[in-house]
Amino acid sequence: MTHRYWLAALLGCGLAGVAASATAAEQTEVERGAYLARAGDCVACHTAPGGKPFAGGLEIESPFGTIISTNITPDPDAGIGNYSRDQFAAALREGKRADGANLYPAMPYPSYAKLSDDDIDALYAYFMQGVEPVSEKAKESDIGFPFNQRWGIGLWNWLFADAEAFEPKAGQSEQLARGAYLVQGLGHCGSCHTPRGLLFQEKALDDSDDAYLTGETLGGWWAPNLRGGGDSGSGLQNWSADDIVDYLATGRNDHSAVTGEMTSVVANSTSYLSDDDLQAIAAYLKSLSRGADDEQEAQSETTPEQTEQMLTAADVADKPGARLYLDNCNACHFANGRGAPQTFPSLVDNELVNADDPTGLIHVILAGARMPSTPGKPEALAMPDFGWRLSDDEAAQLATFVRGAWGNHGGEVSADQVAKVRENLPQDLESSKPDFQD
Structure with missing residues (x-):
């Protein structure tokens, strides 16, 4: 009886250990799934x-x-x-x-x-x-x-649709393969950042096509070109891999800050990714070559130095857009247009500013914007809305100035374009208007 008792006890402990291990393994799988659900937003x-x-x-x-x-x-x-x-x-x-x-x-x-x-x-x-x-x-x-x-x-x-599972390219490093997997798959970055065809299909599902991640306007917001390789000096080509990591982790970097739909992506998804995964995404985006943009051929009204000198001297009597900039924007974005790193985004070579469709910029001018609160940067810095104090014509003049100053090449904005954006804004934009009544 004694031997049987100890044998039964040992078997019982062994089975309990197996059950505990299974439970721990299941919990680990659930936790990994939670992380992947974050990555998939x-x-x-x-x-x-x-x-x-x-x-x-x-x-x-x-x-x-x-x-x-x-x-x-x-x-x-x-x-x-x-x-x-x-x-x-x-x-x-x-x-x-x-x-x-x-x-x-x-x-x-x-x-x-x-x-x-x-x-x-x-x-x-x-x-x-x-x-x-x-x-x-x-x-x-x-x-x-x-x-x-x-x-x-x-x-x-x-x-x-292409129901093929991801396959790394021959000779691709482990980091680049991971980045490609996250961008093409779970992150579904192409859903917003790849041009759409006549039947609203993505023109490319991976980097085998040069159209992949070259930018698209969706819901009135410009989802910019994410191809960061090459030396033409456009967009992410001017960002380092660490700049991309900062942007995805916190919603801001020394160049820009998130607006529109990307605010939610950073708040709910990319700010929770591991540093290794963010670095992999950045490395992959920097590996995608990007040619010179056609829009770069447009001529800017002034060079960065000329714009800064004109604003510093307040020589804006015959420049209503510049005057509106001094009255409404200069305190944060400064005469050089570069703002303050990690706080007030630069307007120079800014993708939203230079987008073919100015709707996103108009939206920010009228309704303001707020950076997401993230684990790395919990402070949700905000830009106030100016829709309550600017007429359609004034907002158009301001947007036109910003899109043509400091070497930018965005082109003119009309009052009609501003009016269309204003029509679709929430009806509570009076909330930030100062109340001067006693």
Whole structure:
């Protein structure tokens, strides 16, 4: 009996140890999945303002109507709790729901198709075990005919989606391969930064095509060219790898600060990535060659030195745009237009300032902007809005001046363009207007 007792005890301890190890392994998988979900920025699209994480309900405007994001919590009725691992993988890689219906391509499955099996497993573990179920089902999308016919998306997928997993290039370093995997796959950077075709497809899904990451205007915001290699002196070519890391980690660097949709990306996703992954992304972007931009051929009104001298001397009597700059912008961005590193972004060679479409710059002038609060830079520095004090014509003159000063080459802005942006702004822009009443 004594031998049997000790044998049973030893077996019991062994089984308990195996169970504990399995539990620890499962927890590690869930934690890795949570990190990957951060890298994929899943929470940004699948969380409505003021809503519960991943419960859906976010309204996404598209050329075809309003797409409302779905509930991807593990609730079995309202969410994806009944999805098998393979059904989950099909949703990510092929844009297929569990019932076989096609998802709208607002879901970046053309990019997520590059995910590895291991990363799919970790994401599945996280969404099934690490996310709180929410029983509220999201509303249906409001898409007009014929685009609301999901079967037709199958043809779009056949034409434009590529369900091939990521493969590193021959001879590519481990760091560059990791960066390419994150940018092309989980980060789905091309969804915003790659030009779109006639049927709203990305013109390239990876760097095998020179169109990849060359910039696009979406929702009124310019998503700039991210190709940082070469020496033509444009955009990210002037940034170091550390500049890119700072921007992704904190939403600011010595050159610029985030605005528009990228604010959410930094706040919810890239600011939580490891330094190794951020360095890999930066190295990959700097490896992509970028030729001289056609817009660089446009002539600037003045050189950086001429603009600074004119503003310093306040010689602006016949230059209404320059006068408006001195009255509204000079205190933070200074006569040289370069602002203060990590605090007030430079306006010189700024992608938003020089974009073909000035909508984003107009939006910032009228509505202001706020940097995200991140683990590395918790202070959410803000630029005030000036829509309450500038007329459409004044805002246009100011934007035109900034887009032509210090060697910039953005071109003129009209009062009509300002009026169109103002029409789509929230109605509470009077909030920062000083109250001089007793």
